[in-house]
Amino acid sequence: MRRRSLLRALPALSGLPVLPRPAAAASRPLPRTLRFSWAGNAGPLHPHRYAPNQMYAQAMLYEPLVRYMEGGRLAPALATAWEREDDGRGYVFTLRPGLRFTDGAPFDAAAVVANIRALLAQPSRHNWLELVAQIEDVEAVDPGTVRLRLRGPYHPALMELALIRPLRFASPAVLRPDGGVDAPIGTGPWLLAETHPGQHDLFRRNPGYWGEPPALEQVMVRVVSDSNTRALALEAGEIDLVYGTDQLDADTFRRFAADRRFTTAISPPLATRLVALNSARFPTDDPAVRRAIAHGIDRAALVRHVLLDTEPAAGTLFAENFPYTGLGLRAPAFDRAAAVALLEQAGWHLPPGARLRQREGRELVLDLCFTGGDALQKALAEAMQGDLARIGIGARLLGEDSATYLGRQKSGEFGMIFADTWGAPYDPHAFLGSMRQPAHADYQAQRGLPMKDEVDRRIGAVLATTDEEKRAAEYRWLLTTLHEQAVYFPISFLTNKLVHRADLGAVPFGGTRYEIPFDRIRPHG
Amino acid sequence: MTGFALRRLLSLPPLLLAVSFGFFAMLRLGRGDPALDYLRLAQVPPTDAAFAAARAELGLDRPLLAQYGAWLWDALRLDLGTSWFTRRPVAEEIAQFLPATLQLAGTAMLVTLALGIPLGLWAALRRDRWPDHATRLIAFLGVSVPNFWLAFLLVLLFAVTLGWLPAMGREGPASLVLPALATAAMSACVMLRLVRASVLGALGEPHLRFAAARGLPRRTLLGRHVVLNAMLPPLTAMGLHLGELIGGAMVVETVFGWPGLGRWALLAIANRDYPVLQGFVMVLTLVFVLGNLLVDLAYAWLDPRIRLERAA
Numbered sequence: 001m002r003r004r005s006l007l008r009a010l011p012a013l014s015g016l017p018v019l020p021r022p023a024a025a026a027s028r029p030l031p032r033t034l035r036f037s038w039a040g041n042a043g044p045l046h047p048h049r050y051a052p053n054q055m056y057a058q059a060m061l062y063e064p065l066v067r068y069m070e071g072g073r074l075a076p077a078l079a080t081a082w083e084r085e086d087d088g089r090g091y092v093f094t095l096r097p098g099l100r101f102t103d104g105a106p107f108d109a110a111a112v113v114a115n116i117r118a119l120l121a122q123p124s125r126h127n128w129l130e131l132v133a134q135i136e137d138v139e140a141v142d143p144g145t146v147r148l149r150l151r152g153p154y155h156p157a158l159m160e161l162a163l164i165r166p167l168r169f170a171s172p173a174v175l176r177p178d179g180g181v182d183a184p185i186g187t188g189p190w191l192l193a194e195t196h197p198g199q200h201d202l203f204r205r206n207p208g209y210w211g212e213p214p215a216l217e218q219v220m221v222r223v224v225s226d227s228n229t230r231a232l233a234l235e236a237g238e239i240d241l242v243y244g245t246d247q248l249d250a251d252t253f254r255r256f257a258a259d260r261r262f263t264t265a266i267s268p269p270l271a272t273r274l275v276a277l278n279s280a281r282f283p284t285d286d287p288a289v290r291r292a293i294a295h296g297i298d299r300a301a302l303v304r305h306v307l308l309d310t311e312p313a314a315g316t317l318f319a320e321n322f323p324y325t326g327l328g329l330r331a332p333a334f335d336r337a338a339a340v341a342l343l344e345q346a347g348w349h350l351p352p353g354a355r356l357r358q359r360e361g362r363e364l365v366l367d368l369c370f371t372g373g374d375a376l377q378k379a380l381a382e383a384m385q386g387d388l389a390r391i392g393i394g395a396r397l398l399g400e401d402s403a404t405y406l407g408r409q410k411s412g413e414f415g416m417i418f419a420d421t422w423g424a425p426y427d428p429h430a431f432l433g434s435m436r437q438p439a440h441a442d443y444q445a446q447r448g449l450p451m452k453d454e455v456d457r458r459i460g461a462v463l464a465t466t467d468e469e470k471r472a473a474e475y476r477w478l479l480t481t482l483h484e485q486a487v488y489f490p491i492s493f494l495t496n497k498l499v500h501r502a503d504l505g506a507v508p509f510g511g512t513r514y515e516i517p518f519d520r521i522r523p524h525g
Numbered sequence: 526m527t528g529f530a531l532r533r534l535l536s537l538p539p540l541l542l543a544v545s546f547g548f549f550a551m552l553r554l555g556r557g558d559p560a561l562d563y564l565r566l567a568q569v570p571p572t573d574a575a576f577a578a579a580r581a582e583l584g585l586d587r588p589l590l591a592q593y594g595a596w597l598w599d600a601l602r603l604d605l606g607t608s609w610f611t612r613r614p615v616a617e618e619i620a621q622f623l624p625a626t627l628q629l630a631g632t633a634m635l636v637t638l639a640l641g642i643p644l645g646l647w648a649a650l651r652r653d654r655w656p657d658h659a660t661r662l663i664a665f666l667g668v669s670v671p672n673f674w675l676a677f678l679l680v681l682l683f684a685v686t687l688g689w690l691p692a693m694g695r696e697g698p699a700s701l702v703l704p705a706l707a708t709a710a711m712s713a714c715v716m717l718r719l720v721r722a723s724v725l726g727a728l729g730e731p732h733l734r735f736a737a738a739r740g741l742p743r744r745t746l747l748g749r750h751v752v753l754n755a756m757l758p759p760l761t762a763m764g765l766h767l768g769e770l771i772g773g774a775m776v777v778e779t780v781f782g783w784p785g786l787g788r789w790a791l792l793a794i795a796n797r798d799y800p801v802l803q804g805f806v807m808v809l810t811l812v813f814v815l816g817n818l819l820v821d822l823a824y825a826w827l828d829p830r831i832r833l834e835r836a837a
Binding site: 041044050051052124125127128196197198199223224226229232236373400401402403404405407410422434437438439440 | 562563566568570572573575576578610611612621622625677680681684685691694695781782784785788795797
């Protein structure tokens with residue numbers, strides 16, 4: 001039997017990883033320890049800090065005042081209720097009573113104030129987040145009530161309070177005056193039991209958790225940096241779950257989907273995979289060229305043949321499951337004849353025998369920039385290059401190291417460049433806010449638009465207004481304008497994918513890209 | 526002999542200094558600012574303020590020579606800086622990950638010797654017969670197959686299909702088998718070919734005919750006059766293999782989730798973690814030079830002609 005299995009596996013060895021049919025994986029008794037994998041260790045797990053702290057792990061230990069739910073709804077978490085003050089500059093939060101950190105310290109207004117003041121003491125680390133820049137003061141009204149005062153009305157305040165970092169809470173007993181923490185102590189459903197650099201992190205269930213206790217006792221996160229190794233480890237039964245945006249390549253995901261021993265699922269849209277077009281640089285400074293590109297690239301083919309249908313096609317900057325984005329906008333249909341007609345009307349003609357269009361002696365050639373080490377971006381770029389060539393547009397592919405690529409986003413030295421949106425809960429408000437920053441690809445892409453000043457002014461207004469109707473109207477204008485100006489070519493909506501043994505039980509998706517709901521996994525048996 | 530070893534050791538500091546400066550300069554010749562990578566990894570949007578803060582935090586806002594001077598001054602006190610990504614001391618991380626790599630490279634070296642020498646000898650003694658053809662085919666395949674691909678094949682066969690050995694991790698001796706085989710495969714095959722060629726050369730030496738004519742038994746002939754003489758080229762190759770095994774471990778460690786220096790360095794390359802890369806290159810240089818020094822000493826011990834030449 002084994003020999004037959006092996007023989008079946010061998011012909012496929014050239015295209016790794018393959019999933020032979022044999023027995024190894026799926027018959028292990030179900031444990032109370034879930035074995036997961038991630039590319040690196042969880043890090044020191046400071047609730048306010050960034051790399052090397054891993055967001056999925058921060059979300060296991062630390063909780064927000066309000067929680068972001070799929071579709072942009074906010075739900076109570078450490079705060080049971082909240083109220084915006086009449087001037088729009090203040091929020092009063094009623095804290096969940098009787099909560100304790102895992103070291104036994106009470107979670108109260110003083111703990112919230114201590115954490116927020118600790119991060120306000122290091123503005124250079126956190127000022128990228130508009131809410132942190134907006135916070136004027138935080139005060140404990142009484143042990144169960146906190147008041148947050150802002151410098152001005154800021155509508156996305158609650159959304160940004162729901163972020164995994166930096167506005168979550170560690171026990172005040174571990175906060176050091178220098179801004180560090182002595183130990184990772186939060187209120188969440190898990191606590192860090194042990195960490196072995198380069199090998200694994202072990203999370204244990206918080207026995208005093210205030211919410212519904214997790215069904216799993218432990219989560220063991222093994223360090224696996226290679227996606228092929230991850231697939232083989234799942235196949236060999238050495239990990240139980242793969243979860244994330246890019247933990248497996250599309251081909252391997254499809255193979256697992258076809259294997260009845262495993263369950264696979266794809267989340268609702270979490271962000272947008274897109275290419276930004278530079279409106280301030282030749283030749284995409286010509287709106288006709290941008291519109292021709294929108295008609296000339298076969299998005300459906302990209303999704304079907306490169307992404308292997310693991311992500312839905314995107315026709316708009318944001319998916320319609322984000323707040324204020326359900327506007328009924330539709331992407332221009334793939335239509336080469338329409339693209340060619342647009343270019344011809346704008347004076348871009350194909351000289352006899354030539355493959356590239358020209359106008360006034362200049363060839364229609366642009367730089368299409370991507371991260372050289374990203375195989376998926378490379379494949380997408382090559383397919384797009386082929387489509388553009390068919391309508392007479394030349395695309396020079398520039399695959400470079402990530403810092404150079406990011407440098408191009410910052411300086412605007414690109415014709416077209418890959419630039420994903422930030423995803424929930426940043427989209428749409430924080431992402432729109434970033435469009436005003438010259439360091440962003442979006443700013444550079446929009447810089448040549450005749451209405452860029454108006455766009456920036458309206459983004460400021462949409463973030464500040466307390467009038468719901470006015471806000472919705474501003475979002476409509478902004479998203480419609482950017483859509484019509486074709487400064488983005490949305491490709492697909494990024495999703496989380498999960499694969500686990502079929503007998504593991506139900507594994508739900510988290511509301512955001514980096515929240516993995518281990519506490520809601522209910523193993524069978 | 527002692528003088529020779531001392532001279533070699535004294536040449537080490539200037540070599541390390543030259544390597545450190547050369548590598549420091551090479552890292553900074555690349556395009557793009559590593560502060561952007563730092564922000565990308567932190568998932569912090571690269572606003573001008575965040576970018577400036579990151580450059581200041583990483584010390585990139587200082588002149589290059591000042592950066593190198595500060596690094597050198599700290600390195601002289603065995604402080605190799607702090608990883609830009611993990612925020613832990615580089616020396617501490619090296620101490621943490623080096624043993625796993627030495628274990629893997631050491632085992633791979635043993636596998637290289639255990640497979641390469643006997644098979645090479647066997648092939649030479651059965652020249653142009655089936656053992657020779659078979660081992661030559663194996664050697665040809667072994668040097669042609671990339672070690673990461675072989676690693677996946679081994680996992681697929683022994684972990685996924687047969688379930689005999691773990692697919693990844695460093696938990697017990699069983700977890701060492703597949704990574705050591707994958708790391709050693711190419712070196713073992715090179716060693717095999719080298720031993721075969723070297724033994725064939727020794728077998729053709731005229732003194733062997735005279736020794737045979739004197740009626741020396743075949744075992745003595747082979748042991749004293751063939752194998753011992755044929756070991757000098759493979760010994761030289763061992764020094765080169767040491768660097769190759771540690772370098773090759775980079776990819777193999779990644780495939781097997783082996784918590785060693787190689788995977789650590791590969792991650793640092795992806796993250797453009799300059800202090801880690803600088804520390805890694807220093808360690809690699811040290812291991813390479815010391816490994817070759819040991820080989821040279823063994824060489825002199827094995828071959829009296831070299832000993833006498835150096836003494837003279």
